[in-house]
Amino acid sequence: MAPLDVVIIGAGAAGLFCAAQAGQRGLKVLLIDHAAKVAEKIRISGGGRCNFTNREASPAKFLSDNPHFCRSALARYTAADFIALVQKHRIAFHEKHKGQLFCDESAEQIIAMLLSECEAGGVTRWQPCKVAGVRRTDSGWAVDTERGEVHTNAVVIATGGLPVPKIGATDFGLRLAERLGHRIVTPRAALVPLTFDAAHWAPFIPMAGIALPVAISTTNPGRRGTVRTEFLEDLLFTHRGISGPAVLQISSFWRGGQPIEIDLAPGRDLSADLADAKSRSRRQLANELASWLPQRLADTWLALHGPAADLPMPQLPDAARKQLANGLQHWTLHPTGDEGWRKAEVMAGGVDTRDLSSQTMESRLHPGLYFIGEVVDVTGWLGGYNFQWAWSSGYACAEALAVATRPEQ
Template sequence: MHKFDVVVIGAGAAGLFCAGIAGQRGLKVLVIDHSEKVAEKIRISGGGRANFTNKDVTPANFLSDNPHFCRSALSRYTPKDFTALMTRHGISFHEKHKGQLFCDRSAEDLITMLLAECATGNVTRWQPCSVKNIAFSASGAGSYTIDSSHGQINTPQIVVATGGLSIPKIGATDFGYRLAQQFGLRMVAPRPALVPLTFDNEAWAPYAHLSGLALPVQIEVGAKKTKTAFLEDLLFTHRGLSGPAVLQISSYWIEGTPIRLNLAPEVDLPPALARAKATSRKLIANELAQLVPSRLADAWAGQDPAWQKPIGDATDKALAQLAEKLARWELTPNGSEGYKKAEVTAGGVDTRDVSSQTMESKQPGLYFIGEVVDVTGWLGGYNFQWAWASGFACGQALSLSSPSPYAPN
């Protein structure tokens, strides 16, 4: 029987960070993961340079059935705290866009830092190691018995940092969800988030040839109080739409409902087209190409015979309809690219059953941190900041609340 003060299940961003904090505070920590590789999601993020946080993080950048849940952890461990840690480890970084911070050299530097933080404390790591069963006993210091591929483990505290269902090819599973349900915790139904959206083949046929085209748009879903909008870049694909605009809105999109796009958000189209009509003899598509990418202008003008003529010959009504369609293109996705392409999983362990102060669940000694919890950030480093913040809150709680029967004297 192997005995540890705390067992962290999941060797990703949240799990490693939490383990390092707990280990440095005197706890005997074991990190286990069924995968051979450590922190693979960090390794592949940000084009290999890891968009590890965003300097402008606020609770408004996260969605959850309880949007206030993340406030406590985010306020106690900020982007400045994490960048200070990176600076101490000599890792340089830069801001790329809208507060997004990336490693200058490689995401590997970030992984090396997390492992070094673990090495500073009393942290053991078993990989690959699979968990076969977890049993709980209400009596005794070691409340949990974990049956693993490396033998039985006894521990009073378990931290679940197993992430969501996103990107199964790097090892994502539903382990954390199943464990939560085993101990009677509530769940918010998981769904792919930060994911490209797809359309019916026939409906998408007129736009499939635009694959690879990118442009800035305003994108929105919902109405009135539920309306959510982003101003970001859109990317056309063979099957639908991607790019930051669509990834952002996908977290808020509800199946069966439309999305709305303004394809020229920086232009007031009606007066622009009116001026062109008064001064130009060019085809509408050619004039439109001054306002949006030429491939898009050709595709749009080709949809209606009234738009396939010199702009000076077009009726005011035809130009008004063109402006309206470009500024408010409404279309309904038939789905998404799913977990294989989703950057994160929305939903997860219901925050009603988790302490926002400590990340401990209603099941004594069982903690949930990172993506496995129903807290999902925007695109742009926010999900990593949630990993650091929730891992910190948990690591602090473990070190403060657990008089260890196993820690060395």
């Protein structure tokens, strides 16, 4: 095969978008992926409708050991830019919650759009095709594949993270980066349900399936002391622990051994509400509590913590009222783990950004080698932010490739 301008390894969101952008800038691009199906993670995202970006995307919504790294790429290719591309392809979409944008019909539309953009850029795609290795040569890079060796001026690693191994996730990009001398921020599951020791959680199993809005928080050491992070989202009780948007959000900030605190009635003063009910209602406590909480949650909580569910409101002692309200609004839990890579939506950690250029995504150790998307230590909140990082980092990389490979343009 004739020498290429760039080989991109990984045909997920970042790889497809970078390939399309580079190809449309006149570069000769080969896109390689080992999986039989293209962009399977896009296909299953957002319940099959793909939460493709968030109108509120900003550096503040991303985690990294270097929180400023993502600024340049996000500024140069914004959520508005990707929305314009979606509109150009006449894909109908809607805003579901807090700036989150979803396709009206199917995630397949985003995949088709990206493939169309690649076709417009003349991108060659080998899929499925395994890559055995990547190495420097005197004139650039050599990529060993099961279809033969190819030579290229540049290599882009867009292999994603470790979540959902059943759809082809691997640690190829991390292993390659480490072999070539890059530092790695220890990968961990993020946007993932939290779990508890089976014996500890057994009394809470009756609450499985209950969903409700909560305020959930945790604390972490910061550069200037302890930092508290809180989200107001829905929580879902499961047989093994807790899930739902609130838990997925806080999981990215939670570290093993740390507690989390949950307010099961956010925005209320339950102690005052119960005091008011005591003065005017003769109902049983469980029924009164169900005015603010799901009935099954109220029944289970009282069975575990008291007072008696059938206690008439006028007989509720003030001390018991205050203790009940405090427990429900300051529920402290100690998760023992999470559901791991099979249930995580993204990977936190990855290739250390200290070894990359924030302007170009190029390695500071090896000119002509680039890392984009989830394999990099940049992780977005739940709600379309990680897709926006894929688009933004892919765009920044494509821009840099065009300048480096065709400097006269």
